[in-house]
Amino acid sequence: MKVRRSPDTVGSLRGQFLRWLLIPLLLLVALNAFSVYRNALDAADLAYDRSLLASARALSERVSIVDGKLVANVPYVALDSFETDTLGRLYYKVTGVNGEFISGYEDLPTLPKDVPRSEIYPALVHFFHAEYQGQAVRIAALHQPVYDDRMRGIALIEVGETMDARRGLSRTILVDTLLRQAALILAVALMVWVAVRFVLHPLMQLKANVETREPTDLSDFDPALVHKEIRPLIIAMNGYMARLQTLISGQKRFIADASHQLRTPLTVLKTQAELALRENDTEAMRMIVQSIAATTDSAVHLANRLLTLARTGHGAAEGVMAPLSLRDMARQVCTELALPAVRKQLDLSLEAEQDVTVTGHELLLREMLSNLLDNAIRYTPQQGQIVVRVYVKAGANGVGEAVLEVEDSGPGIAAAEQERVFAPFYRAGAAVETNPGGAGLGLSIVSDIVLLHNGHIKLSNVVAEQCLRVVISFPLD
Missing domain, CATH: 3.30.565.10 (Histidine kinase-like ATPase, C-terminal domain)
Structure with missing residues (x-):
C-alpha cells in the first residue's frame, strides 16, 4: 500500500540542507569550543602556576638560618606586593624544618599528604586547591632545603592566590571562543544558503519550464539541463510522459475509431427504422425488423471490439x-x-x-x-x-x-x-x-x-x- 505524504511532510530542500549541515556543525563547534576552552584553561593554569612557583622561589631565597634558627627576611615592600595584586590577592606561609610556623599567614591551609609532586617543573613543588577566608585559592607548596653547621632540613614555603584572576581569564577565553565559533557558524550558514540557492537554480529553471508548457506538450525534458543526480528523475519523468502519450494517443484513436465506425451502423439503423415506420406490409416490415436485428448485432459486435481495443490500451498503463x-x-x-x-x-x-x-x-x-x-x-x-x-x-x-x-x-x-x-x-x-x-x-x-x-x-x-x-x-x- 502506498503511503501518501502531505506537501508539508517532505518540507523545503533548502531547509533540510541547512538542518543536516548546521545541526552537526553546531555539535562539532560545541565540542571544539569545549576543547579549546579546556586547553586555554590548562594553558592559563600553567602560566599562573609558574607565577606562583616564581613567587615561592623568591621567598625561598629570603629564608635563611640565623643563630641556629630558621628566619624569613621578607621586606615590607615584598609583603605589600604579596598581599595585594591587581589581578587578585596573594598569601604566603613559611614553615620550618620541624613544622613550626616561621612567617606569613599562619592559618593558610597546609599541604595535604595525598597531593602529588608536579612533574612539570624541576623543583619539589606541589599545587593544590583550598578554601581560605571564604575564598577559593590555588596554593604552590615548595620544599626548600636549608642547612648550616648546626641545622639541616627542608622548609616548606607556600604561596596562595585567589581565583579571581584565573576566573576572569577563563571568562574572557570562553566569551572569545564562543564569539569566534558563532561567527563561524553564521558564515557557514550564509555560504550554505547562497550555495543551495545557486545549486537549485537549474531546478528552478526546470520548474519554470514545466509551468509554461502547454497542456498538450508531452515532449521530453532535456536531462543535460540539471545535475547528474537529478537526471534519473528527469529520465523517469520522460518515460512516464511517453507512456502517458501512448495512453492518450490510444484514447484519441479509440474515440476517432468509435465515432467513425459506429456512425455507419447507427445511420443504417435509423434508415431501417424510418422504413419500418412507413411500411404497411407485414411481411416487408418483418424483413426490415430482421435487418434491424442483424445491423444491431453487427453494431454490438463492433462496440465490443472497440471496448476491447480500449481496454488493451489501458492494460499497458495498469501494469x-x-x-x-x-x-x-x-x-x-x-x-x-x-x-x-x-x-x-x-x-x-x-x-x-x-x-x-x-x-x-x-x-x-x-x-x-x-x-x-x-x-x-x-x-x-x-x-x-x-x-x-x-x-x-x-x-x-x-x-x-x-x-x-x-x-x-x-x-x-x-x-x-x-x-x-x-x-x-x-x-x-x-x-x-x-x-x-x-x-x-x-x-x-x-x-x-x-x-x-x-x-x-x-x-x-x-x-x-x-x-x-x-x-x-x-x-x-
Missing part, C-alpha cells in the same frame, strides 16, 4: 502482471467457444502436452485467444478443423519461448495482406467475402496484446492461400 498457465487458459477458452464450433460442425482440438507458464494480464491474454478462436470459427467453413497448440521451443538467442498456435482450415490470408491485417479496420479480401459484417479489429487487438507482453506474432498459410496458421511466442520467465 497488472501475474504468472499464468497458458495450457489452462487455452483449455478454458476452447470450452467457452465449443458451442459455436459445434453449431458449424467444426473439429476443435487442443494439443498441449506440457504446461507452460507466462507472465501477463489474464484478461487481456484471454481476450487475445478468444479473438483468435472467434475469427477461426467465423471464417472456417462447415465441417472444418481448428487446432490450438501450446508448447515450448528454443529461441534465437538460446532462451526458451512459450508458443501459442491457432490453425484453421479456412480461406487463409494472402501473403501480401498478412502485415496489413494488423491495422485497425483493415479486412483481407477473403475475409470480406466470407463474412461481410466483420469489424476488422480482431487481429489488431491480438497484435496490441502480444506487443504489450513483449511477444511476437506471425501469420502463414499451411497450403497455398489456404488454412491460416497464427503463431504467437512469448519470452519465458
Whole structure:
C-alpha cells in the first residue's frame, strides 16, 4: 500500500540542507569550543602556576638560618606586593624544618599528604586547591632545603592566590571562543544558503519550464539541463510522459475509431427504422425488423471490439502482471467457444502436452485467444478443423519461448495482406467475402496484446492461400 505524504511532510530542500549541515556543525563547534576552552584553561593554569612557583622561589631565597634558627627576611615592600595584586590577592606561609610556623599567614591551609609532586617543573613543588577566608585559592607548596653547621632540613614555603584572576581569564577565553565559533557558524550558514540557492537554480529553471508548457506538450525534458543526480528523475519523468502519450494517443484513436465506425451502423439503423415506420406490409416490415436485428448485432459486435481495443490500451498503463498457465487458459477458452464450433460442425482440438507458464494480464491474454478462436470459427467453413497448440521451443538467442498456435482450415490470408491485417479496420479480401459484417479489429487487438507482453506474432498459410496458421511466442520467465 502506498503511503501518501502531505506537501508539508517532505518540507523545503533548502531547509533540510541547512538542518543536516548546521545541526552537526553546531555539535562539532560545541565540542571544539569545549576543547579549546579546556586547553586555554590548562594553558592559563600553567602560566599562573609558574607565577606562583616564581613567587615561592623568591621567598625561598629570603629564608635563611640565623643563630641556629630558621628566619624569613621578607621586606615590607615584598609583603605589600604579596598581599595585594591587581589581578587578585596573594598569601604566603613559611614553615620550618620541624613544622613550626616561621612567617606569613599562619592559618593558610597546609599541604595535604595525598597531593602529588608536579612533574612539570624541576623543583619539589606541589599545587593544590583550598578554601581560605571564604575564598577559593590555588596554593604552590615548595620544599626548600636549608642547612648550616648546626641545622639541616627542608622548609616548606607556600604561596596562595585567589581565583579571581584565573576566573576572569577563563571568562574572557570562553566569551572569545564562543564569539569566534558563532561567527563561524553564521558564515557557514550564509555560504550554505547562497550555495543551495545557486545549486537549485537549474531546478528552478526546470520548474519554470514545466509551468509554461502547454497542456498538450508531452515532449521530453532535456536531462543535460540539471545535475547528474537529478537526471534519473528527469529520465523517469520522460518515460512516464511517453507512456502517458501512448495512453492518450490510444484514447484519441479509440474515440476517432468509435465515432467513425459506429456512425455507419447507427445511420443504417435509423434508415431501417424510418422504413419500418412507413411500411404497411407485414411481411416487408418483418424483413426490415430482421435487418434491424442483424445491423444491431453487427453494431454490438463492433462496440465490443472497440471496448476491447480500449481496454488493451489501458492494460499497458495498469501494469497488472501475474504468472499464468497458458495450457489452462487455452483449455478454458476452447470450452467457452465449443458451442459455436459445434453449431458449424467444426473439429476443435487442443494439443498441449506440457504446461507452460507466462507472465501477463489474464484478461487481456484471454481476450487475445478468444479473438483468435472467434475469427477461426467465423471464417472456417462447415465441417472444418481448428487446432490450438501450446508448447515450448528454443529461441534465437538460446532462451526458451512459450508458443501459442491457432490453425484453421479456412480461406487463409494472402501473403501480401498478412502485415496489413494488423491495422485497425483493415479486412483481407477473403475475409470480406466470407463474412461481410466483420469489424476488422480482431487481429489488431491480438497484435496490441502480444506487443504489450513483449511477444511476437506471425501469420502463414499451411497450403497455398489456404488454412491460416497464427503463431504467437512469448519470452519465458
